[in-house]
Amino acid sequence: SLQGKILCLVGPPGVGKTSVGKSIARSINREFYRFSVGGLSDVAEIKGHRRTYVGAMPGKLIQCLKKAKTQNPLVLIDEIDKLGRASHQGDPASALLEVLDPNQNDSFTDHYMDIPVDLSKVLFVCTANQLDTVPGPLQDRMEVIRLSGYDLPEKVQIAKQYLIPKAVAANGLSNQKVELTQKATEALIRGYCREAGVRNLEKHVDKIMRKLSFKVAKVKEERLLLEEAAARSEQSATTTEEAVEASNDATEASSAEEVEEEDVRKEPSLHWDATKETGCDKLMVQ
Template identity: 60%
Template sequence: GLSDVAEIKGHRRTYVGAMPGKLIQALKATESANPVIMIDEIDKLSRGYQGDPASALLEALDPEQNGAFLDHYLDTPVDLSRVLFIATANVTDTIPPALFDRMDLIRLPGYILDEKVHIAANYLVPHARDECGLTERDIVFRTPALEMLAREYCREAGVRNLKQQIDKVLRKVALMIVRDRQKPTAASSKSLTSALSSSSLSSSSSSTSPVAAI
């Protein structure tokens, strides 16, 4: 969680290595006066000896104040009234009430099964396969296998655990190829379950066909 107010308000120029805050840096990077700035996990703000980031964000998010936001490095008012701020949070209980009062709350439901399968097939599996040095000739995840993983191993709103399970399966396949010098043949639901229970996927030394996770 963010705990240094200088990340938002910037450092005073008397300090070595001083620089503007993240908000001013975003304006400079986008070269726009009305960008979209996303603040991820705003519920994890923390207050320490380096100041209170929530108070600094309050100045940036409050429509009555953000027309003259003062960055310590620039030491001149900056108009943030045209910036669209989007903040994400897992819970709202830890967001300071004064800050939360300046926000419009939009509750998003978790992913449904079909959405998880689509994300896994188009993003998680290709990325994990590249990370393990594998190709589609080595292993193929079919839709029923991804549905089984999402339904039985990853009962969550997001896809973080699903990514971990896919990574685990692909690491085992990569190990089998390197250690046994043989390609896995096919992975049924039973063998896929065994792989996630610290067992190996079934393999055959005489076949070079890709894994078909069913």
């Protein structure tokens, strides 16, 4: 029966505003739904289309309740500081006023449904990188919570406890012993990831794990090729030996000896002999 609070998490990119929203939803056991309003300029995305239009659909909030199947989910409205300005399609900031105002959202009317819908039990969490571009009336309806950037020890712990295990699992290295030392992590952060958040750090950690995964796959492939080559070599030697034995059996060997004995014979010939009247004599040549 309590009304949900409207929170606004403000901080630089990559500090985990969306992750905080998901953690809040898990901690209070609520369904989580996220949609971004960055660049949104059509009021119908929030309040829905009227049924007279072809392809009409309800707005994001009604779709959220339909998907969550509950009246008290946690709805994360992302990039509220990049909300589109008023145009011929309406003013989305004014449409959000009805959604984020605790005194009005108990009877929110979607154009498609055309009946009041109670959004007072929904916990709204908005995210923004800065408040300068958020309209003043919207700021008045939200409780602003600022998230600062992370220093070196905090980034090291985030990488050790969350980013590295996530990258290891994502790149199929769970069965391998993979370790990124603290000195290597600190060098990575100092040299390549100096931003306030950890989004760039996550990209570099994932890049390292992809290279390790490639090396592991290459080593396995080379080992498999060596095993196949060894198997083929052994099979080839065995086949050659069997072929020699089959082509040189005892019968063929004895036949060759008989043929060799039959070919040996003696033939008569003449040779010079001065003692003979004829000057030559008969000589048998084998």
